[in-house]
Amino acid sequence: MILNIRNVAKQFNGFHALSNIGVDVAEGKIHAIIGPNGAGKTTLFNLISGVYDLTEGEIRFKDVVINQLKPHLRAKLGIGRTFQIVRLFGLMSVLENVMIGTHCKTRAGLLKTFLRFSRKELTEEKATRENATRWLEFVGLAHKADQTASNLPHAEQRLVEIARALALDPELILLDEPAAGMNLNETLKLDALISKINQMGKAILLIEHNMELVMEISHVITVLNFGMKIAEGVSSEIQNNPKVIEAYLGRKK
Amino acid sequence: MDYLISVATIAGIYIIMAMSFYLPFMTGQISLGQAGFMAIGAYGSAVCSVKFGIPYVPAILIGGSVAGIVGFFVGIPALRIKGIYLLLLTLGFGEIIRVVFINVEYIGAAAGFPGIPYQDHSLLYSYIMVFILIIFFSRLRKSRMGRAFHAVGSDEDAAEVIGVNITSVKLIAFSTGGFIAGIGGGIFAHYQEYIEPLMFDVMHSVEFIVFTIFGGIQIFWGPMFGAFVLTMIPEFLRVIQEWRMELFGALLIIMMILRPQGVIGLDTIQGLKKVSSRILGRGLS
Numbered sequence: 290m291i292l293n294i295r296n297v298a299k300q301f302n303g304f305h306a307l308s309n310i311g312v313d314v315a316e317g318k319i320h321a322i323i324g325p326n327g328a329g330k331t332t333l334f335n336l337i338s339g340v341y342d343l344t345e346g347e348i349r350f351k352d353v354v355i356n357q358l359k360p361h362l363r364a365k366l367g368i369g370r371t372f373q374i375v376r377l378f379g380l381m382s383v384l385e386n387v388m389i390g391t392h393c394k395t396r397a398g399l400l401k402t403f404l405r406f407s408r409k410e411l412t413e414e415k416a417t418r419e420n421a422t423r424w425l426e427f428v429g430l431a432h433k434a435d436q437t438a439s440n441l442p443h444a445e446q447r448l449v450e451i452a453r454a455l456a457l458d459p460e461l462i463l464l465d466e467p468a469a470g471m472n473l474n475e476t477l478k479l480d481a482l483i484s485k486i487n488q489m490g491k492a493i494l495l496i497e498h499n500m501e502l503v504m505e506i507s508h509v510i511t512v513l514n515f516g517m518k519i520a521e522g523v524s525s526e527i528q529n530n531p532k533v534i535e536a537y538l539g540r541k542k
Numbered sequence: 543m544d545y546l547i548s549v550a551t552i553a554g555i556y557i558i559m560a561m562s563f564y565l566p567f568m569t570g571q572i573s574l575g576q577a578g579f580m581a582i583g584a585y586g587s588a589v590c591s592v593k594f595g596i597p598y599v600p601a602i603l604i605g606g607s608v609a610g611i612v613g614f615f616v617g618i619p620a621l622r623i624k625g626i627y628l629l630l631l632t633l634g635f636g637e638i639i640r641v642v643f644i645n646v647e648y649i650g651a652a653a654g655f656p657g658i659p660y661q662d663h664s665l666l667y668s669y670i671m672v673f674i675l676i677i678f679f680s681r682l683r684k685s686r687m688g689r690a691f692h693a694v695g696s697d698e699d700a701a702e703v704i705g706v707n708i709t710s711v712k713l714i715a716f717s718t719g720g721f722i723a724g725i726g727g728g729i730f731a732h733y734q735e736y737i738e739p740l741m742f743d744v745m746h747s748v749e750f751i752v753f754t755i756f757g758g759i760q761i762f763w764g765p766m767f768g769a770f771v772l773t774m775i776p777e778f779l780r781v782i783q784e785w786r787m788e789l790f791g792a793l794l795i796i797m798m799i800l801r802p803q804g805v806i807g808l809d810t811i812q813g814l815k816k817v818s819s820r821i822l823g824r825g826l827s
Binding site: 338339340359360361364365369370372376378379380381385388389390391392393394395396397398399402403413414417437453454457 | 682685696709718808
């Protein structure tokens with residue numbers, strides 16, 4: 290198991306956003322988190338990546354307890370993520386946005402940048418650029434490298450975010466509704482892309498509302514409702530689970 | 543001619559000051575205390591020259607370094623607060639510095655610090671610093687730290703989650719801003735020969751902000767342009783000299799309505815590049 294979430298709870302001023310959550314993500318698997326709006330899916334992502342502190346429980350990544358670590362250190366350990374609402378750095382180019390992704394694995398400081406004494410910094414910059422270009426090619430946007438990020442169509446901005454997360458070469462990547470706002474064609478391409486990332490041996494934790502996409506590509510699915518885990522299993526089990534059907538469609542009269 | 547040189551020197555120093563504001567601003571930190579750092583650099587370098595007989599360049603570098611170190615320590619509480627609260631903190635810092643200098647007899651207290659050796663080549667030195675800043679900021683745009691500055695400035699939380707250590711990035715930006723302001727103060731002190739705490743009051747910090755907002759916040763040419771133009775114009779239009787702040791205020795309101803990104807934006811630079819490449823292209827063919 291690459292990620293262990295044990296008895297995790299999160300409260301906001303007494304409101305129980307998540308209670309007693311236990312989820313294990315296996316190496317190299319696509320693990321989907323689904324549930325109705327407000328179920329606590331994004332809150333769980335924020336706990337894993339360190340945006341919020343958890344109220345109770347423990348999160349381990351590669352057997353290291355990470356719930357005390359600052360967000361940038363979790364990234365350095367190998368957790369990449371994208372956001373539900375695209376959060377690119379608007380005024381920078383697409384390529385620069387992806388280059389930021391390797392910030393915590395590179396070293397060049399302010400003074401060295403300015404003086405450019407050593408070859409090392411120049412080599413590092415070149416390697417960063419090449420790495421970013423490679424990941425842009427991977428998501429199929431190499432031809433847009435020099436464009437300003439905020440000028441791209443929505444679906445492509447989502448892909449740039451994925452490239453930015455991949456630039457770090459993380460072992461676990463958290464995708465928060467990557468298909469939101471995409472049309473059918475774009476969703477199909479995304480579907481293939483996620484499988485391709487998975488084939489590289491990376492574990493993927495996925496929040497998604499597009500059930501066709503989820504059922505098709507996930508190895509394991511965890512269902513949350515009102516901050517609690519109500520089911521877990523492979524797609525066929527989830528589809529026939531009465532609790533899940535109730536959560537989504539309501540109780541049978 | 544002397545008059546022209548004096549105006550140009552002050553413009554150079556104000557460009558340095560605008561850039562000292564712009565660097566932390568890039569990471570989303572708005573400082574109303576840059577005049578305070580300028581005062582530290584001015585007094586620091588003046589003490590070095592007058593009391594210890596240290597030569598010009600090292601004296602100014604020491605003054606700048608002291609301002610940078612103070613900037614580091616002011617930057618630590620600044621990490622936790624944003625927006626209006628950071629403005630208040632830096633405003634308070636600037637005023638504390640001024641009040642401290644008013645009360646320290648060693649550096650002349652309220653009567654001021656006279657007898658600072660006059661630097662004949664202040665014009666040259668101030669523009670050497672401006673030149674260094676141009677190189678620094680143009681390289682910064684294409685460097686690891688520069689990208690991090692922009693990322694933290696545009697979305698701090700997202701930057702942290704994707705691996706940017708925002709604590710260190712913001713501290714580095716804030717204290718380097720203090721260092722640059724200190725250098726500006728040192729050049730200023732050795733040009734004026736006499737400094738007093740009143741010269742570094744908060745209205746000057748406000749001016750540095752005005753230069754930046756007017757000139758443009760998207761790219762470093764903006765604050766440089768803003769500082770230069772807004773220092774030169776009132777000098778040549780004597781009539782409006784006394785109405786300077788009123789003019790700045792009106793200009794800012796007009797800018798906010800017509801061109802919120804400032805006079806020089808990314809589009810200006812791209813436009814200039816296109817025009818120049820067209821001209822060069824014609825010249826060649």
